[in-house]
Amino acid sequence: MHLDVLDLRNFYYRSPLGRAAQKVIRDQLVALWPDTKGQTVAGFGFAVPLLRPFLADARRVIGLMPGPQGVMPWPAGQPNVSVLCEDALWPVQTGQVDRLVLLHGLETSDDPNALLAEVWRVLGPGGRVVIVVPNRAGMWSRRDKTPFGYGRPYSLGQLEAQLRAHRFVVETSLSTLYQPPSHRKIWRRMAGFMESAGRHIPVFAAGGVLMVEASKQVAAPTRPGLPEAVRRPLRVLEGIGKQPEPALRHPDTPLRSRP
Numbered sequence: 001m002h003l004d005v006l007d008l009r010n011f012y013y014r015s016p017l018g019r020a021a022q023k024v025i026r027d028q029l030v031a032l033w034p035d036t037k038g039q040t041v042a043g044f045g046f047a048v049p050l051l052r053p054f055l056a057d058a059r060r061v062i063g064l065m066p067g068p069q070g071v072m073p074w075p076a077g078q079p080n081v082s083v084l085c086e087d088a089l090w091p092v093q094t095g096q097v098d099r100l101v102l103l104h105g106l107e108t109s110d111d112p113n114a115l116l117a118e119v120w121r122v123l124g125p126g127g128r129v130v131i132v133v134p135n136r137a138g139m140w141s142r143r144d145k146t147p148f149g150y151g152r153p154y155s156l157g158q159l160e161a162q163l164r165a166h167r168f169v170v171e172t173s174l175s176t177l178y179q180p181p182s183h184r185k186i187w188r189r190m191a192g193f194m195e196s197a198g199r200h201i202p203v204f205a206a207g208g209v210l211m212v213e214a215s216k217q218v219a220a221p222t223r224p225g226l227p228e229a230v231r232r233p234l235r236v237l238e239g240i241g242k243q244p245e246p247a248l249r250h251p252d253t254p255l256r257s258r259p
Helices: 005-014 016-032 048-054 112-122 156-165 185-189 191-198 226-231
Strands: 040-045 060-066 082-085 097-103 123-134 168-176 209-216
Touching: 005 016, 016 048, 016 123, 016 168, 016 209, 040 048, 040 112, 048 060, 048 097, 097 112, 112 123, 112 156, 123 156, 156 168, 156 209
Parallel strands: 040 060, 040 097, 060 082, 097 123
Antiparallel strands: 123 209, 168 209
C-alpha cells in the first residue's frame, strides 16, 4: 500500500529528520551517477527529492508518482515534470529511460513483479536503475514514524534475487542511512558523524536502507547457421574477371567439323 503524497512531502521537505535522510540517499545516488548529461532520468514512487541534482544537465527529468499515493507538482518554481501513473502502466515510451530510481515504490507496490517488468520495459539497453528499500535488519524499518517503516522491508539477498529473476544484472549494492530514525536534537547533531562512521562498520546490515544498482543488458540476436555460412563461402564469384581455361583433348579423339 502506497503512502500519501502529503505525508511524504511533509517528511522530506518539512522535518529535519526527513531532510537529513534525503541528503544522505541523494549524495549516494549522485556518487553512483556522476554524469547524466544528455540522458533521460526518471524516478518512480516519491523519488523527486533525489532528482534535483540532475535537472541541470540531464536531457529530460520525469517524476512518476503512483495513483494510490497521489501526485504533487515538482520542482517548485519551475515547469512541472511530475506525472500521475499506475504501478505497471507508465506514460513513457519503451526503451526511453537511461537512468531510473525507485524510492517508496517497490516495497509499497501491490504487484512488485509487474512493477519490475515495467521498469525493464522503459529502460533502454544498458540503462540503469537504482532501487532504494528499507533494510530488513536496520532500525528504520522498525519505526513507523518515518516512511521507511511501511511496506515490505528487504534483505540484500532478497532484493538481488528479485532483480535477477527479472533479467537485471546487479552492478552495485550498498547500505546507507546509519543515523537513528529519531527527531531528538542530540541525534541530529551526531548524524554526520554516524554516517561517516557507519561506512566503516564491518556489519553490512547496519544501514537503514539498501541501495542496489542494476543494469538492463540485452544480448545481441544470433542467426542460426551463420558460422557455417562463413566457413563455407560461395565460390560462384571466384571466376569473375578470369578467362576460362581450354579443355584438354585426348590425341586420339577425332575433331568434329562444323556443319
